[in-house]
Amino acid sequence: MEMRSPWLALLALLSLFQLALAQTEIDGVTYVTANIDGENVLVRDNRQPSLYTGDFGDCMGDSSINVTRFDAAFYKDNMTVLFHLTGDTSIVSEGLMMYIAVYAYGESQFELIFNPCNANINSLCPVQSNVSIEANGVIPVGQSDVQNIPSLAYTIPDFEGQAILRIFANSTQQMIGCYSAVITNGSSFSHPYAVGSVLGVFAFVALVASFATAIYGSDVPAMRKHYAHSMSVFVVFAVLQHIFFTGALSMNWPSVLVAFWSNYAWAGGMIYTESMQNSINNFIGSNKGNTTAVGAASAGSDNSNLGGGYDISLIYRRAIKKTVKKAAMHLWRKDIHDHYSPRLERALAKRQLANSTDGYSWYGNPVKPGLPLPGNYSGFAGTLAQEDIPASNAFMTGFLWYLILLVLVAASVVAFKWLVEGLARVKVIKQERLAYFRSHWLGFTAFAVLRMLFIGFFAMVFLTLFQFTYEGAAGVVAVAAIVFIIFLCGMFGVAAYACYYRVRVGDYISEPDRLNLERRRILGCIPWYRFSRASATSDDTEKVYAGSLPFWRVSHRNPETQKSVHEDEQYTKKFGWLASRFRRTRWWFFACWLFYEFIRACFLAGASGHPMVQVFGLLVVEFLAFVAIIIMRPFESQRLNAMMVYLLGFSKVATVALSAAFDVRFNIARITTTVIGIVIIVIQGILTIFLLVAILVGAASSWMSVKRHRETEQFKPHSWRNWRDKYFAHMDKAMKDLPPEPPAPAIPPSEHEQPKEPYFNVSSVRRVAKIEDEDPDFQADIGTDPRGSEMSLQGNLRTSEDGTPTPAGRKRAPSIMSQMSYTSLPRTARVHRASWSSRDFLDMGYDPEIAPPMPTGSPAGHSRANSLGHSRVNSHRQSRASSLGRPRATSVGRAKSIDRLSRMGTPTGIPQLPQLNTQISEQGEEADYFQSPDAITPVKQHGYPAGRSSMS
Template identity: 50%
Template structure:
């Protein structure tokens, strides 16, 4: 018997594994296909999967009595299945009470209103572990409650589909002996749709940000000439502006307002940009340092406090008036529903904290009760970070980022050296970076701290207003002083360095306020320096204030522009390199602007009204000032930092006023305002991603500026235009005027008068179709061969008459004198003129005489020369030179 060639112990193990898999797969498929039958709200029966997700279900839950509940819960789940009209309820926990009869009340809140309420006695619903409550018996209860359409009619249909449904389920436990509330637990309600996807969205945004960082860094180290490097670097997309976009979106939620759940969910996607990244190790380590304590596996405070017999819901449950009792305690519908509660099979009972895939967990210590999205604490709760840990978490991740950047820069330097040693790259490739890499590391650290200035200042001020243990506050003081004194000091020293060593002088000046109108009807004032005003505009100016101006008086042509000063660029290019030649000082303005924002957002936490209105007014002022200054040299940075970001900040601050607690705006309307803010900020983010892609392309063009061949070839013209654009922008001068169109060469002078055609206006005589009676000469039979119709002949004779000048005064050519009557003498004179014309060289007639009497005159209409086309001129056109040559022989006989 032949043996199988692969018969080895590994083969046997593989065959055994296949057998096990074949056994598991059918059972898994059977579990996947496990179904039940259910009726929906329309009464239609459907086949439903057992492990399906509900339409609404609870998430994480917490103690709504501030940790004073006398029951500890490890599981609290409630769900509403719309496909079979069922409410699922699950409860698990412990207590230190020895013997206590209870009443349970569960309610569902949605958008600030109660949508579902149910009160029942656990003893009537087969909750043996709660009837009575005993410390020796673990609390376990799971039930499925069938409901009718009227029970859930208050739940809007949009709640089942809208992202980040704003609702919560509240379980209250009352003691019949003391008639008080002894426990309260609250869980947030969800429907599965959300704007919060920090892992996916944060990863995509992080990848784009890394691309922008690499593109910016590459343009900063490539090249030999420092001014040329700065020119190309200034047109790459600023990493400072990118982080400012993401941080401005995230820190919008740091205002002490009652935010909609949709907004906090959307803002959680940008938490990484502010250093708010959750990890179990960092959070658990910081909890003990910041004073956050508690048990993350359960909620409640069983045994920590005695029963409170003087408060709670004593008046709400046991002391209500008889008018309200029928609506709560004596509600027969509630008792009917409670009587249908049934206990799950014993085989399904377990002490597992999570019985379902959708079930929530107890909130971590230091987090607010679920369903509360107010202020910065509510926003941080979306990431699971306690508000007390916000400052320390941001500081730790900032230090981690600096270490990563320093390590990556050093690794790049030594990698280039290794490639140069093995001849993979040329020896002079990136020589400036390789020889000054330590200086580059120092500038990278300074630039990173400059970008993080707003973030760390805001978190430090928030830590001061929040309080806490002495350790975090002491570190916050050190960090605040380091950033405030360090960044502001360096910024103002950079300005002083330029003024002190740049040969500047100051002179008096005035600022005039001129009135104008915005959009054609809104009154506004603009400021103009007197030194830049026209003489004609000075009398029209309004109020003015004294000021001064700085003028550069240096004589060194290489240092006339700040960007041409190599020494200044090496020391402070990380501050001024991206700004225009005349706006190099904008970094100082930016630091002051960000510091004031941080004071409002982080420091004014206790006063929401001052915080919101202050930041709104400040953003409007800053937006107008930045537009007026127009600091950035690159067009993409201008579009993003000046306009897109400015409009987003002003609009967000304006809509945030609607969330003030004093205004008490309805939650549905507040959600609408929140969606508007999400749309505005969403368009801003999309614009950032597009500009990052375009910036990467332009940076690639900058890195290939020394190559003669560029790929792809279809972008070659765009590349040349881009180089011309950045060269012109570096001068910070208006673009030169377009060159005038080339003049056409002057034509040689000569005869220039030429009449091609003349349009003849109608005359009075044109209305007379026939000649005056008696003027038509008699018909000659000898002219029959050239005869024409009488009307045509009459017109021909009339035209010949009009061709000669009339003898009656100043009558124009071709005009006929109208007389009331004709004499015979005048008629004979006319005949004699006709006979004379017949004797002319151009005449066509012949005379036949007998003796001295003229017997007959005949005029032939046959021409002596070739006929030419008729003209519409009043006068015959001047004959050309060729025509004169052709008729020269005809004129000779007359000359004789």
Template identity: 25%
Template sequence: MRSLLWALWALGAAPQVLAADTLSTSGFQICQSDAPIQVQKLDVSYTRSSKEVVFDVAGTNTKEQKVMATLTVTAYGRQVYSTSFDPCGTKVHVDELCPVPSGNFSAQGKMAVPDDIASQIPSIAFKVPDLDGQAKLVLSTEDNKENLACVNAVLSNGKSADVTGVAWVSAGIAAGALAFTGVSAMAAVGGHPGASSSSPGFGDVMGWFHSMATNGMLSVSYPPIYQSFTKNFAWSTGLISWNGLQDSIDNFRKATGGNLTDDSYTYLGTLKSNSNANASATKRSLDLISRSLNLIPRSDSSDGSSNSEIDNIKKIAEELMVPSANIFMTVLLIFAIVVAAVIVGILLFKVILEVWALYGKFPEKLTSFRNDYWGLMARTITNMILIVYTIWVMYCIYQLKNGDSWAAKLLAGVTLVVFTGVLAFFAWRIIHIARKYKKAEGDTSSLYENKETWRKYSLFYDNTKTDFWWLFVPLIVYMLAKGCIIAGAQGHGMAQTIAQLVCESLLLILLLWGRPYARKSTMGINMTIQIVRVLSVVCVLVFIDELGLSQTTKTVTGVVLIVIQSVLTAVLAILIAVNAMISLFRENIHKKRRREAEKANGLDDLTPLDARESLLIDHPQRKDYTEMSNFNFTGPYEPYHDHPADRPDSAGSHKGLVYADYGVAHSHNPSDDYRDDDRSRSPSLEGRRPTVPGYGMAY
């Protein structure tokens, strides 16, 4: 009796809605295709409160015969139970299976579980999400010389780390970051250099969500609990199931050479329907089927088997009801819908402003948007390309490598070239402008101080220090390399993980060496995110089958990863709110420096006879001069410099002095000095004009 109870508890076909104290079998797989006995239906569950097993078994048999059963149960990669029993024996006896009849057979019923057996089931088995339990049942002839049937199954308690609420919460966090980033973008339209976005911004948050999602797409044997967790963030990569959309993509593929036989939305729907035919439908159905498909490779992982057959991009997509051949087209259409929504939103706001202008006066801050809405639209789309670039590279290469539609492959290739070309153009353009500023002015600070330059290109470098404006270039290379590694090396878990670890480590070294961000808060956030990325990839090494680590070690590592990544996600959510409030009261460092420079520029052409030295004129408070002096490293009446100005020696130039002959004998006009200084301070390379002579010149 005890052996049969273990068998009924360990085998099952379809997932079902489970109570809080219920264990069930789910996601069975036939492991002997040509077996004389074929199991077609098996629905078994055990309820702790009633200590009762309910079973429903059906199948076909080529001839009537008696069988022997061998059952092996494993939990977290370790064998916890193994036994052999005879359904016709005295200890275990089932009339419907003694002997197994020829043709169709079935057996249903309920069986009470003795207390001594029920007490052996640990309480934690009912609480741990994504219980990593497996069972294998082999039916053989009475003399054990020939196997008649083989079934693998997954044990489940109905709990999972894949929770719809987590996906909605993460989407809410991204929406909050988008709102704050949008406000900053509107400020940038006004032409205020240094008005950078708050951090963490929308790009930071989406980049982090992308990292968590792609961390579950490498070709390694993940513990079920961690892969279920990463699936909560798959929406950020564009994997969003939509019935009508998937049907349209299937039709498009069919018309362009695609094969829909076993890779279409209809096919996945059929699998799900079949899985639910024997039990109540749940959202876990396809997930459990997918997990069952990996039972054999995972059970043999301790022997050092390869990860070459594991395609977790395909697995996650199909669990979300997106056929693997539809992945790229799904992401492409979702991206197109978002871009269209952005364009319509901007144009609609433009129309509202025009109507407002006809009947009233709108705020002056919106004037820049009204005049430059096309530029804002272009910059927004460019920013979207920058945010999704890693994901886009990954899915394009995956489509080119595994797709079956020539048209989809063509679109993947064209869009990959276009997106890469757009980012390469902006990189070249910014580098070109920076070199011009460097040649004309000695530094590149005008990238931050010139209004027109800032308005056009600041989305690439707005949070970095002036000396690290170029940081976006290695970041683009990093995103390109990461996407190529994940998709290009799919099926080679060891090489894939090591290459990604190198990629993440190089970026971390760059950030630690340069500390390139202007604000300490931004520096801390980006450093923390990158450190966690590196640690996450290090943990993924544990999941590689070639290392031969136990399933228990993998599961513990997966739980640790979930905790670390969840904490960082919560911290980002808090920081979004905190930094939003801080940004209302704290001025951007580049904007502050520009204002201080303008104050200094207005005072550096004074002479002892200047009318502004009159006692009748109010003067700025001395503390302003002190702050200006500290900032310029010189004095309150000297011009602003990014670096300490070179002071002439005592026998050096007399530039700026008023001679007794007013410069006639010396062939020198003091106003030329002021014009030279004014030209050196101009942040723009174009449209410079000589200034009028300074006040206080004696004639």
């Protein structure tokens, strides 16, 4: 024992020096030893900790110790916890016990109970009223102390942690101080300066594009048409405000959601400036309202159960057990500790105090009055806390920024007018450029301001109703009441007058009608009901309905002369800022939208502090509105319908439905709620991306609109020309707002319908004998050329005096009536042989694909002389080609052939006859056909029977 005591004393001495000797200073920079990947290295002492605290607040309300700085940091690389504590107290002298608890996602992860006298905190040992509290400490921790902290906590954005410091008086064992600080790892979804600025730039682009289409041109209906298809600033702010004001539900939000929504706070008018908040605080005074009433844990009030509360007996029992264990050490070890410890602790304390402000910036500040406790993100107050704006200042902050926006919009329109005038004076632009806008600039300015009032209706009504619920100073409530009356009565009054003006001036009448409840099935099997107007189904008198209700309908007095609302130039000039973007048959949608936004504001603001009423009431409203807007599809532009009807509507319904899981009564684990929060971020993030894309597309379409008077060849960029034509055609079609044409009814196939594709092949064709084959005159007209239509009845052929066969001819003298062909066959018909087969052509060596050449020296035409002595030369090459070689009887005399010509029909499927090259000569009253001996022998044109002419 005696031999080991020096070594044990040295070991104890070195252990006391361990923390003091762990720091190294190089070139004025303090380094500490850290273990990274199993290797000891020097790292900066002012490096960013793995986990550290941010802003802190009083969780007791009347703490006897006033803490002005409270921060702690955990360094994973060297497994140490660093904390700082400064403040003052009015207690004369008191021994203290301190209890630090660290929570992550609602679960206790680390607890530390210590006596300040044993931890080198001299200013708290004991605490005295005339001594300022300044405490710094570096506490080594083991792996077992932090084993419950998952590795994901060091990297996940917006780590949800909380550090609670409780101070107890040893004499009474009562809590005399409580402070809570939020814990973070430095990663966050909150980037208002970056993300918010980008969103602001895109919103400005949408504003400029919309304004450009509104002022360009001189034809009001055309200006309205192009304005209706530009990107709407109303839709942009509807999307952004939906995302931010989701945080108005009185739910215990996960930290990731509140951080994400802070990027959209500017769209709701929640922009923090120190000077404005100080002015509002002076106006409000000390009455900050009741943050607890809107569902948030207020700083400076009693929150003793924070973090699940505490057990004072357990705390002191553990402290006493720790003290007894130390007292049971060996006597020699206790002597060494008592001898060296005070001197080393004092030296260590002095060193830490001297370097406590050197470069360390990872600490928060006390929360301002009216803000909830750090780490509590309940309700709209918790959402606003991310912006350092107290809930009591919300209405005045939004109202002041809204007034600034109205002034900026009006001043911008006026400034642009005079800028255009100046450019026209110096002849930078043409004198007639934007002439309509320059002559009506006062009206455009007024309508721009009115449009901004319409866009900001929901935000201002919500903020006024929230102020009524939150109460607060009487002056603020009075201002909120005035603003509420102006917006409610003013906007609904203008909307009602716009509808009344259209109905009266547009010659509309109101007639009684009925709503019929009709049974139907959806998806083929689910029973369902739908309403239909009796006037729309008046033709169907046999349909049976489940019930009906009295209703009315507004219709035009004379539908034939009805003028569209967008063709009414006077109405567009008066109320175009309300109705121009909506379809011809949905021009009244602005009134429905105002009513819908008012109901939303009532649930979000009027029911603050009642989460179940808020979430389920709002869910019903959003679902009904989603279905109704899908049915109406109010916007004339397809992009706006896609954004406002489908994407925004789905996001609202899904967000409210998922938000129900954040109510504290469901007691869902915070890890699970964080996952649900990330799902909401994904939904709203996708909505934001689609909005940005729509703004870019809208900017491109607005460029096409303001360049609509340029010819297509002059429009730039060239690659957009086809899109420009299609875009203009789409606008013209959408402006008519006509239902799509019904598809043509399918014609049922006939029972005897022939197949569309051939179902047989023709291999050979054969002609059999017919009745006319027994006619002697017919048989005589067909030659006996073996290549022609040869007959088996050779006895019917006529012969000449020398015995050679001759064509049959008439023996009567020619007359005027006989000058014309009187064949009984049509002009393009052919005389057939009695019996033939397609094989006969193969036996003669004919190739149907090759036509015989034209004989040399054959004349290309023929001369014709009629009975009056007139002669004419006609070309007949084309006629031969078109009639497959058949000569036409064009002479007034009877045609006689001097040679035989093979004639036959061309039924479907037989080989094509060779082209005939014929020389035709007509002289006098008779015409003969001549052709080369090498060509096919011609046959005489068959004439009419005696006593009949073609003119009869």
